[in-house]
Structure formats: C-alpha cells, structure tokens
Amino acid sequence: MKIMIAGGDGFCGWPTSLHLAARGHEILIVDNLVRRTYDEELNTQSLTPIASLEERVRSVRETTPWAIDTLIGDLQDYDVVEQALRSFQPDAIVHFAEQRSAPYSMMDREHAVYTQVNNVVGTLNLLYGIKAVCPDAHLIKLGTMGEYGTPNIDIEEGYLRVEHNGRSDVLPYPKQPFSMYHLSKVHDSHNIMFACKAWGLRATDLNQGVVYGYQTDETRQNPLFVNRLDYDHVFGTVLNRFCAQAVIGHDLTVYGEGGQTRGFLEIRDTVRCIELAALHPADQGEFRVFNQFTEQFSVLELAKRVEAVAQSLGFNTKIAHLENPRVEKQSHYYHAKHTKLLDLGLEPHLLSDTMITEMLQEAYRHQDRIRASALLPTITWR
Ligand code: UPG
Numbered sequence: 001m002k003i004m005i006a007g008g009d010g011f012c013g014w015p016t017s018l019h020l021a022a023r024g025h026e027i028l029i030v031d032n033l034v035r036r037t038y039d040e041e042l043n044t045q046s047l048t049p050i051a052s053l054e055e056r057v058r059s060v061r062e063t064t065p066w067a068i069d070t071l072i073g074d075l076q077d078y079d080v081v082e083q084a085l086r087s088f089q090p091d092a093i094v095h096f097a098e099q100r101s102a103p104y105s106m107m108d109r110e111h112a113v114y115t116q117v118n119n120v121v122g123t124l125n126l127l128y129g130i131k132a133v134c135p136d137a138h139l140i141k142l143g144t145m146g147e148y149g150t151p152n153i154d155i156e157e158g159y160l161r162v163e164h165n166g167r168s169d170v171l172p173y174p175k176q177p178f179s180m181y182h183l184s185k186v187h188d189s190h191n192i193m194f195a196c197k198a199w200g201l202r203a204t205d206l207n208q209g210v211v212y213g214y215q216t217d218e219t220r221q222n223p224l225f226v227n228r229l230d231y232d233h234v235f236g237t238v239l240n241r242f243c244a245q246a247v248i249g250h251d252l253t254v255y256g257e258g259g260q261t262r263g264f265l266e267i268r269d270t271v272r273c274i275e276l277a278a279l280h281p282a283d284q285g286e287f288r289v290f291n292q293f294t295e296q297f298s299v300l301e302l303a304k305r306v307e308a309v310a311q312s313l314g315f316n317t318k319i320a321h322l323e324n325p326r327v328e329k330q331s332h333y334y335h336a337k338h339t340k341l342l343d344l345g346l347e348p349h350l351l352s353d354t355m356i357t358e359m360l361q362e363a364y365r366h367q368d369r370i371r372a373s374a375l376l377p378t379i380t381w382r
Contacts (some may be wrong), residue, residue: 001025001026001091001278002025002026002028002088002090002091002092002096003020003025003026003027003028003090003091003092003093003094003278004030004084004085004088004092004093004094005017005020005027005028005029005093005094005096005100006030006031006075006093006094006097006122006376007030007031007095007096007097008027008030008031008054008070008096009029009033009035009036009056009136009149010030010031010033010035010096010097010100010228010229010257011035011211011214011228011230011235011267011271012096012208012211012267012270012271013029013031013058013094013096013097014215014219014227014228014266015214015219015227015270015271015309016094016096016270016271016274017029017068017217017293018060018066018068018118018216018218018271019216019217019218019271019272020271020274020275020278021060021064021067021068021218022064022066022218023064023108025067025278026067026070026171026241026287027056027066027067027068027069028069028070028071028084028088028090029069029071029081029118030070030071030073030075030076030084030097031053031070031071031072031073031097031231031256032072032073032075032097033053033072034074034083034099036226037145037327038099038101038104038234038235039101041369042232042234042235043228043373043374044232044234044235044372044374045369045371046227046228046230046369047229047230047231047244047362047363047366047369047370048121048214048226048227048229048362048366048369049226049366049369050226050227050228050368051224051226053070053072053227054070057069057070059222059224059225063221063222064221065107066227067286069088071083071084072348074122075121075122075123075125075126076117076118076121076122076125077099077125078125078128079268081125081126081128081129082129082132082133084129085132085133085134085137086133089133089134089212090134090137091137091138092137092138092139092140092278093126093130093137093138093139093140094140094142094274095123095126095139095140095141095142095276096142096184097122098118098119098122098142098188099114099115099118099119099181099184100142100177100181100185100235101181101234101235101379102146102178102181102182102326103179103211103233103234103325103379104178104234104235105179105180105181105184106179106180106181106326106380106381111180112180112352114273115181115184116180116184116187117182118187119181119184119187119315120184120187120188120191120240121190123141123188123192124191126259127139127195127201128141130195130201131195131201132312133202134203134381135199135200135365136202136284136287137202138202138203138204138277138278138281138282139143139192139201139202139203139252139297140203140204140206140274140277140340141188141192141203141204141206142184142206142208143188143189143205143208143289144182144185144205144207144208144209144210145207145209145262145263145292145293145336146177146178146179146181146182146282147185147186147189147207148173148174148176148177148207148324148336149174149175149176149177149178150175150176150261150328150329150333150334151174151176151291151293151333152262152332152333152334153333154335154336154337155173155297155334155335155336155337156173156187156337157207157289157290157337157338157339157340158172158173158205158207158288158290158291159171159172159173160172160173160174160287161192162172165189165207172190172193174190175189179326179381180327188205188232189205189289192205194289195288196282196286196287197285197287200284200285201285202282202283202284202285202286203282203285203286203287203288204277204289204290204293205287205288205289205290206273206274206277206290207290207291207292207293208265208270208273208292208293209238209262209263209264209265209292209293209294209296210237210238210239210249210263210264210265210293211264211265211266211270211351212237212238212264212266212267212351212359213240213266213267213268213355213359214227214228214229214240214241214267214361215227215267215268215314216267216271216326217233217268220224223284227267229244229362229363231243231244231245231363231370231374231375232371232374232375233253233374233375233377233378233379234374234379238299238302239264239302239306239338239351239359240359241253241375242252242302242303242306243306243356243359243360243362243363244363244370244375245375246306246307246310246315246317246360246363247310247315247360247363247364247367247370248367248370248372249315249316249317249378250372250375251317251318251319251320252303252306252307252317252318252319252320252336253306253320253322253375253376253377254299254300254303254319254320254321255299255301255321255322255323255324255325255326255359255377256321256322256323256324256329257321257329257330258298258300258301258303258319258321259298259299259300259329259330259331259332260298260299260328260329260330260332261297261298261332261334262293262296262297262299262301262334263291263293263294263295263296263336263338264294264295264296264297264302264351265292265293265294265295265348265351266292266294266348266351266355266372268348268349269346269348270292271293272346272347273290273292273341276341276344276345276346277290277341277344280344290338290340290341291336291337291338291340291341292338292341293336293338294346294348294350295343295348295350295351296334296335296336296340297302297351300319303319304319305322305351305353305356306356307319307359308353308355309357309360310360313357313360313361315360322376322377325377325378325379325381326379326380326381327363327381327382360361
C-alpha cells in the first residue's frame, strides 16, 4: 500500500513509519518538524539522542530496502496537503500531525488557541484534500481515550445504544475530555464523522490510551533510527516519566492520590494497531472507532511497579504525592472496552518488569541528558 504518514517525525509517527515501511508499504512522511521546536521552546530534549528527519531517512535509504520519502510542510497550509495527496495518491493516510500534549494546551490562551487551530484546521484540510483528490483513501486518525473522560459507566468503542422515552438509537459516546488538547480531538472526531456521512469518506478514529516505551523492532536496528523519549512534565507520558525520575533519584511524581485510571499500551502495540487498521480499512461512508489500548492502570499502581523494579536494581526510589495540577477525578470507576483491535489480530505486549527494567537501564545510560528542572509540573489547569 501507499501510506502517507502526517506527523511521521514524532514519537508515534516515526516508529510507525519504520514499521510500515519494513512490511513493504511505500511511505510518504509529511511533517513540519514542529515537535522539535516545542523542545526548544520548553528548554528540554528527548532523553535519547535522536537524528534529524533528514538523517533518519537518509540512513533508511542507505541501510535498508524500505521506501520512505518526506515532504516538509504544515497541514494548516492547504496547498501542502493537496500537493502531498496529488503527488503521492495514497491508499491510506495516517494522521499523527497534531499538538498532542494536554499540559502544553493548558499553558495559556495562546497555547490553547494554537493547539485547537493547528489540530482542527489540519484535520479539516486533510478531509477536504481527501474529498478532492483521493476520496477512496482510508483516513486513520489518532484520537485519544481522553475524549471520553471518566464516566461512571462502561466506555464503549465510539458508540452507545441509548434508550430514551421509549425509543432507541446508537449515538456517539458522550465526550467529557480532560483538557483543551483532548477537546481538539473531540472536535476532530465530529468533523470526520460528518465528512464520512456527507461525502462518503472512510475513516478510523483510533482512540489511543497513554503510550509507554519508545523502542520497536525497527527503531533498534540502527542508532540513527532511535525514537524520541520524552520525560518532561509537558510531553512526557507518565510511565516514561517515572522511569526517568527513578534513575536520577527524583521522587516519582504522582499527581494527587494517584487513583486516576487510564488505558495504556506499549509503543510496539501502537505501530501494530495502525498496521491492522490499514490492512482492514473502514467501508466507504463509515466512521469507525477503535479504543487503542491494552491494559488499564491507576497512576499509583504504575508508580508502585516502577518503584519496586527500580529498588530491585539498587535505585533509592520513593513515591511523592504532589498537589494535582490538573482538574480530573482522582478516584473513580473506569472500565473501557477494547476488543475491536484484538478481533483484528492484535497480540498485546503487556507491561512486564522486564520492560520496566529495560526502560530504567536505557534512562540510566542517558541520565546526563535529563534536565531536573523539566520534571516538576508547573502548568496548572486552574
Ligand atoms: N500524571 C501523574 N504524574 C505525572 C504525569 C502524569 O500523576 O508525572 C497523571 C496525570 O494526572 C493523568 C495521567 O497521569 O491522570 C496520564 O497523564 P499523561 O501520561 O501525561 O497522559 P495524558 O495527558 O492523558 O496524554 C497522553 C498523550 C496524549 C494522548 C493521551 C492518551 O500525551 O497525546 O492523547 O495520553 O490518553
């Protein structure tokens, strides 16, 4: 297949590009490299040293038979979108090209507006571009489990059967997102659903949980393929942050009680889920939703797992309960369905102590790159 990967330079996009290329698909990465600019703005950096996109793709060409091309551009510019789609004529478009940090979106008005405009306009341009250029192509959009929030009932995969005043219908599952960022994904979901209905496009919204890990079989193959690993309070996801904190003797930063429960998955499952969605496209006119995670944990459970493994390796690791900078329930019911990707053949890599050990060892190897000032949360929701 010809697969365009918008956001192919990022944390999920780069390993997905490699994974799909290694399986013989022809890849076009479209990316404006802004993820690297956020690091400069926030005075932080990936824990792992990463090559530039140019170096990454050059070394793919020199050392593998994989086909990856790049186009540097911003999806907010419709000409870029149309040019990419016309020249490449993709069968599928994977869309990661969004500002994906909740804290970043909550910094102030400017960052909230940037996040929502960037995300919503980029997706709208893609939808119009697909309609104009390749209406048969399958849009695979990264959504988030954070669209649903934490309702006191089971979370379904996208849709809920509702009985009301003696009638019943299957309706989009109610959305109670956690941040201005998560809201942008809700807006996207509505726009994509409408485009499928009105124009007959085909789309899959992958409501992904919190990702941990950073290496895949392909990123391990060459030091220039290594993926980024964020540990800072803005872009680092919680388990990866705990591993970085442990190796420099920093307390594990549990926000509040730590009863916040979320769906999680390892990055090796992220790339496989995208592949499964691409291999089994949505029907023409269908807006399909999959919940993309493999296990659920509370934040405190994860902290205890990391604490135990780190202590067994000789680190002096402790858990600290910080005042929660976010507005979120800290003790709640959580049960989210996630069977559709399993039905397509996903074989999950569940969280293991071996995995945590590898993460700690890797973080320890690069500990001199950790900026302690980037660890404590300074952005509040209030
Ligand atoms: N948390 C802590 N301590 C930390 C960091 C986070 O207690 O040091 C808590 C946080 O309050 C939240 C949970 O951990 O309850 C998860 O937070 P985090 O790992 O930052 O993930 P999200 O903010 O949910 O966002 C990530 C991705 C986003 C994606 C989402 C999927 O950044 O792009 O949509 O996971 O759920």
